[in-house]
Amino acid sequence: MATSKQHANKSTLIIVSNRLPLSLRKVDNSFESSTSSGGLVTALSGLTDSMNFKWLGWPGITAANDEEQENAQRALGEKMAKGIFLEEQLAQDHYDGFSNTILWPTLHYQSGIEFREEFWEAYRQVNEIFADVVAEEAHTGDLIWIHDYHLMLLPSLLRSRLRAQGKECPIGFTLHTPFPARDVWRGLPVEKELVTGMLASDVVGFHTEEYKENFATACVNHSDVVGLEETDCIRMGDHLAHLGVFIVGIDPIKFSETLKNPYVVNRINELRHMHSNKTIMIGVDRLDYTKGLVQKLKGYERFLNDNPELRNKVVLVQVAVPSRENVKEYQDLEEEIQTLVGKICGEHCAPDNFPLVYMHRSISFTELTALYSVAEVCLVTSQRDGMNLVASEYIACQGHRHGVLVLSEFAGAASFMQEGSILFHPSSTDQLSQAIYQAVTMNQDERKKRYESLCDFVTNYTRCA
Numbered sequence: 328m329a330t331s332k333q334h335a336n337k338s339t340l341i342i343v344s345n346r347l348p349l350s351l352r353k354v355d356n357s358f359e360s361s362t363s364s365g366g367l368v369t370a371l372s373g374l375t376d377s378m379n380f381k382w383l384g385w386p387g388i389t390a391a392n393d394e395e396q397e398n399a400q401r402a403l404g405e406k407m408a409k410g411i412f413l414e415e416q417l418a419q420d421h422y423d424g425f426s427n428t429i430l431w432p433t434l435h436y437q438s439g440i441e442f443r444e445e446f447w448e449a450y451r452q453v454n455e456i457f458a459d460v461v462a463e464e465a466h467t468g469d470l471i472w473i474h475d476y477h478l479m480l481l482p483s484l485l486r487s488r489l490r491a492q493g494k495e496c497p498i499g500f501t502l503h504t505p506f507p508a509r510d511v512w513r514g515l516p517v518e519k520e521l522v523t524g525m526l527a528s529d530v531v532g533f534h535t536e537e538y539k540e541n542f543a544t545a546c547v548n549h550s551d552v553v554g555l556e557e558t559d560c561i562r563m564g565d566h567l568a569h570l571g572v573f574i575v576g577i578d579p580i581k582f583s584e585t586l587k588n589p590y591v592v593n594r595i596n597e598l599r600h601m602h603s604n605k606t607i608m609i610g611v612d613r614l615d616y617t618k619g620l621v622q623k624l625k626g627y628e629r630f631l632n633d634n635p636e637l638r639n640k641v642v643l644v645q646v647a648v649p650s651r652e653n654v655k656e657y658q659d660l661e662e663e664i665q666t667l668v669g670k671i672c673g674e675h676c677a678p679d680n681f682p683l684v685y686m687h688r689s690i691s692f693t694e695l696t697a698l699y700s701v702a703e704v705c706l707v708t709s710q711r712d713g714m715n716l717v718a719s720e721y722i723a724c725q726g727h728r729h730g731v732l733v734l735s736e737f738a739g740a741a742s743f744m745q746e747g748s749i750l751f752h753p754s755s756t757d758q759l760s761q762a763i764y765q766a767v768t769m770n771q772d773e774r775k776k777r778y779e780s781l782c783d784f785v786t787n788y789t790r791c792a
Contacts, residue, residue: 339379339469343461345422345477347384347408351399358402383461385418386410411460413453420449423654426477429515434476434504435617435711436511447517451480454524458484465489465496472499473528480520483527486566500528501573504713505739506538512545522549526563532573534714535742539570574743575714576788579723585696586724594697602642602701606767609702610645611695611717614687616660619708619735619753620647624667626708626759631675631682633760638675641767643706644684644698661687699724704731704766707738708753714739718748722781729778731766733759743788747780 352359386403390396390412403410413421424446432440458481465471473481482498489496502525512518522545525531533539539559546561559570585591598607612618623645631638647664651657668685675682690698699705705721715738721730734741734748741750749765751758 339381339466341461341465341469341471342380342382342474343457343471343478343481344382344384344474345426347382347386347403347410349382349386349403349406349408351386351388351402356398358399360402360406360408380407381464382406382408383411383457383464384408385413389413389415389418409460409464411457413456417449417452420446421453422477423651425450427651427654428656430476430479431504431617433511433515434507436505436507437616438514440514442516454478454480454484457481458488461485462488462492462494465494467494467496469496470499471496472501474501475503480524483524486527497530498528499530499532500525501532502538502542502713503534503575505535505711506533506542506545508541509544509548512541518545519549519551522546523551523563526561526568527566528568530569530571532571534573534575534739536572537742538713538739539572543570574788575716577716577719577723577785579719579785579789582696582699582720582723583726585693586700588693588696591693591697591700594694595700598697598701604640606641606704607702608641608643608704608706608763608767609698609721610643610706610708611698611720612645612647612708613650614647614657614661614664615650616656617710617712619710620645620664621660621667622710622753622756622759623706623708624664624671626756627683627706627763628667628671628674629756629760630763631671634764637764637767638682639680642682642684644702645686646690646695646698647685647687648689649687695720696724700728702730703728704733704763706759706763707732707734707740708759709735709738710753712738712740716740718744719785722778722785725778726782729771729774731769731774731777732781733762733766743784744781747777747784 349360352361386399388399390399396410396412400410424443429440429442429446430450457478461471461481462485471485473485482500486498506512515521522542525542526546531542533542543559543561546563549563551563561568561570610623612620614620627643652661668683671683672681699721702721705718707715707718709715712735718732718734718738718740721732732744732748734744734750735753736745736750737753741748749762751762753759
């Protein structure tokens, strides 16, 4: 962590997220930390040249005692991070309970959610713990950037602690999920508390105009909100919160450089040979009901049934990264997907033909880059998505092939990538089948025209833009 002298010479950026982008590994009586790939820490690492940098969040482990916690903090400190330790049951009730069983589905327009007071209490308590630690770490003038739905109460709780300690710090909050329409949001009995928490920020960021407008509507109907002070500004009490749209991007150079990797070059050649004379389609999703995996498989099955002349000329490679495997809804979803995969393979596979390759596991970045590169079509079938960066990652790997992006109109990315994509309604099996057919039969001139439009977006809105 920075010394007091360093702090006097530089501003400090404090990033706060539910989970640190680091992995801790116990070695003898100590710990080793390694940086997770693809997180915000990579995008923001260059800022350390001009300011101090700290990342605060739960480290994903429970320390057995004070000594073990100190050793873990020492390892995290080497990566400019500080762990906020939580009791195991509290962490579970906050994350698996309220955040992902109640809040996540509400934000993604899911119905039939059971509100449980004990989960809400855990959520509130974890936000209180985060507020205590962040306030202690902060100095006047530090920039505090809070991330995502796990910490919606934190801006308000933190603001009150900072004021009590005589500290003045700008606070930003970014929501990386959708924010739903008012009728859906009102289904939460604690929606006012969550809105109040977020409005204590100086800036509240969303990925699309729709999400921002939905939040503004929720605020205007809040009894404590005076209303829109000016365009995209909301006053509550003596505080003014600015609402903004901030497009999250990727680092396309990372993909272009990886495509030069000798392993990736060889892997691309292997995949092309393995699937010679076939149009390769790629799907990459977390195994989550918001990603529309069931709908994707049903749409692909309809495509195979409707177009028998193409059955031996296409293959869908679907990567389903395991997620929240201890949550029953996700276990049920995995079982449903496995059943659909078996049905499609049973009906359409032959000794010399397999139109579906399903991988329920994580894959390396190099393997992912190779798959993106060889695929002529990418299927993004989200029921709802904050942004969905798979769409941009795929385009970043298609400089020579000019692949076709088939994109759900309910993915956040559709707000910016609709011109070059084939859009469809994710709940319509027929629309997805027709979109796949359009993609696999599209001529090269049309592919190139669409690709160039998508490439402009990806290169103009990069992670470091």
